[in-house]
Amino acid sequence: xxxxLPLALLLALLAPGLGLAVPGCDYxxxxxxxxxxxxxxxxxxxxxxxxxxxxAAPVELSLFYESLCPACRWFLxxxxxxxxxxxxxxxxxxxxxxxxxxxxxxVSGKWQFQCQHGPEECLGNMIETCLMHEAKNFSTYFPVIFxxxxxSSVTKxxxxxxxxxxxxLDGGRIAACVQGDTGAELMHRNAQLTQALDPPxxxxxxxxxxx
Numbered sequence: 001x002x003x004x005l006p007l008a009l010l011l012a013l014l015a016p017g018l019g020l021a022v023p024g025c026d027y028x029x030x031x032x033x034x035x036x037x038x039x040x041x042x043x044x045x046x047x048x049x050x051x052x053x054x055x056a057a058p059v060e061l062s063l064f065y066e067s068l069c070p071a072c073r074w075f076l077x078x079x080x081x082x083x084x085x086x087x088x089x090x091x092x093x094x095x096x097x098x099x100x101x102x103x104x105x106x107v108s109g110k111w112q113f114q115c116q117h118g119p120e121e122c123l124g125n126m127i128e129t130c131l132m133h134e135a136k137n138f139s140t141y142f143p144v145i146f147x148x149x150x151x152s153s154v155t156k157x158x159x160x161x162x163x164x165x166x167x168x169l170d171g172g173r174i175a176a177c178v179q180g181d182t183g184a185e186l187m188h189r190n191a192q193l194t195q196a197l198d199p200p201x202x203x204x205x206x207x208x209x210x211x
Contacts, residue, residue, distance in 0.1 A: 025042035026041075027041070029042075032047070033050065033051060036052070055090060056091075058091055058093045059092050059209065060093045060095070060211065061094050061207065061208070062095040062097065062207070063096050063205055063207055064100060064197070064204060064207075064208075065097070066098065066099070066100035066116060066117065067124030067128055067149070067154045068115075068117040068118075068120060068154060069116070069117065069121075069204050073149045073150070075207075076146070076205075077150045081143075094138065094142070096132065098124070098128045099187065100116060100125075100194070100204040100206075102121075102194075104191045111184040111187065113187055120155055124148070126178045126186075127174065128154075129183065129186045130177035130182070131145065131169075133186055134169060134177065135166065135169055140168075143165040143166070144161045146165075158171060
């Protein structure tokens with residue numbers, strides 16, 4: 001009768017890397033492919049083809065910008081929008097905060113804003129902020145913002161951009177937000193987010209990666 005090989009030695013001969021004890025692995029060999037975490041601990045990833053790798057956490061990018069800032073527009077249109085189109089949706093989470101180097105003051109209980117590139121920029125910031133508020137979904141409003149920032153006028157092309165990229169949105173509701181108290185409160189929130197940056201922003205575009 002042939003001598004019996006110990007189970008661990010037999011596994012090592014038939015499947016190198018699976019049979020012998022691995023430092024940090026406290027699981028028997030038949031459990032090594034039961035989860036990705038155990039497979040990693042037992043250095044058996046290459047043997048566990050049925051296991052899907054756990055999804056990596058998305059990169060969180062926050063863009064603090066101004067609607068008429070040339071460098072902001074270039075980054076958003078040429079860099080950020082392109083990256084968003086090319087990457088899987090679960091790979092990148094983007095937050096847009098249109099405010100930048102603006103200043104706010106409270107006059108008789110109402111917020112008023114002064115922007116680096118004048119009143120037109122304040123209006124552009126407000127339009128994009130109200131658009132985000134009404135659309136809710138990033139994949140709905142980001143193409144519209146791309147259209148505004150890449151076009152001839154950030155403040156005059158909203159209806160045209162909506163028709164192309166988000167015809168389901170009501171331009172009248174966005175206009176009402178811009179002209180009413182809601183828009184001012186949303187811009188005040190953008191001001192608070194910008195002023196809370198630590199360290200403070202020194203220029204725009206100001207970009208945070210994972211906070």
